[in-house]
Amino acid sequence: MESLRTARKDPSGFLGTILRLVSANVINNLVSLAVTLFAARALGPVEFGKVGLALSIVMLLPLVYDFGLSTALVKHHQKPIAAIRGPIEASVVPVLRVKTVLALAMVMLALVFTPFLNSAVFPTLAGTGSLLVLSAVSGGLLSLWATLRAAEQARQEYRAIEKNTFLYALLRGVSALVLFHFSGVTATTTLLALYVLPLALFVLGHSLLGNSAVPLGPVLLRSQPGEGQVLRALWRYGGWVGVSASSFVALSRLPQFVLEHRATTAEVGTYSAALTFLAAFSLLNDAVRLVMLPRASGLSTAQERARFRKQVRGFLPRYAVLMAIATPVVAAAALVLLGEPYRASIPVLLILSITTLTGMYLGIFNTLLHAHEQPQYDAAVNIGRLVVLLALLLTVPPTPLWAAAALAVTQILGEVVLYFLVSRLEAKAEGAKEMKE
Secondary structure: OHHHHHHHHOHHHHHHHHHHHHHHHHHHHHHHHHHHHHHHHHHHHHHHHHHHHHHHHHHHHHHHHHOOHHHHHHHHOOOOOHHHOOOOHHHHHHHHHHHHHHHHHHHHHHHHHHHHHHHHOOHHHOOOOOHHHHHHHHHHHHHHHHHHHHHHHHOOOHHHHHHHHHHHHHHHHHHHHHHHHHHOOOHHHHHHHHHHHHHHHHHHHHHHOOOOOOOOHHHHOOOOOOHHHHHHHHHHHHHHHHHHHHHHHHHHHHHHHHHHHHOOHHHHHHHHHHHHHHHHHHHHHHHHHHHHHHHHHOOOOHHHHHHHHHHHHHOHHHHHHHHHHHHHHHHHHHHHHHOHHHOOHHHHHHHHHHHHHHHHHHHHHHHHHOOOOOHHHHHHHHHHHHHHHHHHHOOOOOOHHHHHHHHHHHHHHHHHHHHHHHHHHHHHHHHHHHHHO
């Protein structure tokens, strides 16, 4: 609610916040893109296919550790419920404790079962040594980072988010320079540079230097009364969000895992290269959702939600122009930067870019599911999308282009279904209001 009032009173300040967040995300994603591109050119499609698969595992693991808790933190501290009333730190610390325990358990499992997993589940990673273990460590650290970021988002401390995102980018760049210079470019050093080293330094430094309202030292050492109640309250809402988020992120990564078993490692590398450049669009999506999620979650009346939807519709012409310009520019940049070995990834990138940008726009409307407190709809649709996509991937020819086409159909169809579900919820809310009057 407060962010909505702020946006009305000071639209330039609201847009300025989004632009600053976009700038921070741009820098962070550019550093990530530069490191990944350097690795792709140095390793070639076959070896980079291994990196792409490991990065997909890194993207999926934080969703397992988090399972919607970070989103629940943001939602419930916009509109406090009895079980979580009070300072947000009382909720963040038990969440961090649970995530730390889960991450340590996952690392131990990876250490024990890596030989089996590399031979039976991820044959592409055979001979890569500790890459699966590093993926588990990276996922755990990324999950801790997400919770600290969610705490700042719930408090609407966007300046802190900007500063910490810039710091993460700096640590990534320095880590890559040092590791690539002294140890060369390998799948292992790429993963260390992108996640393990910068996130470890950030999380430790953030706590030890006193920059965080949530000191990480006591996370495993001290528990407070009522933490179980807090976690149960968060999980009641966040569980659905976790199912939804895990299914959604798995959508774009599922083609990699299917191609790994049905196609060649080089074709996995082709698809992975297209996903790398897709980050150019996700940074805008991340920045917008950072601001829009708490804003949409706090819209308690039909009039406020109608105004929100009208504002988003009004943005469509400019958004269409942005799509028309950004899609070919990113594709051209990919062709120049990746080089001839990755030419086959350009049509894949074009399909995924149009799909992502269309889904991002519809997704702004669909954040209103959190205003209605109906995350189970999102979860059900995303599980349905995942099942449909898997069926399509096992049916169409096993090539990156067909995989991208299957993903496009599934993604857009799901967003359209969610849009109509939100519209139906709005109509029901309006009808209930008229009956009361």
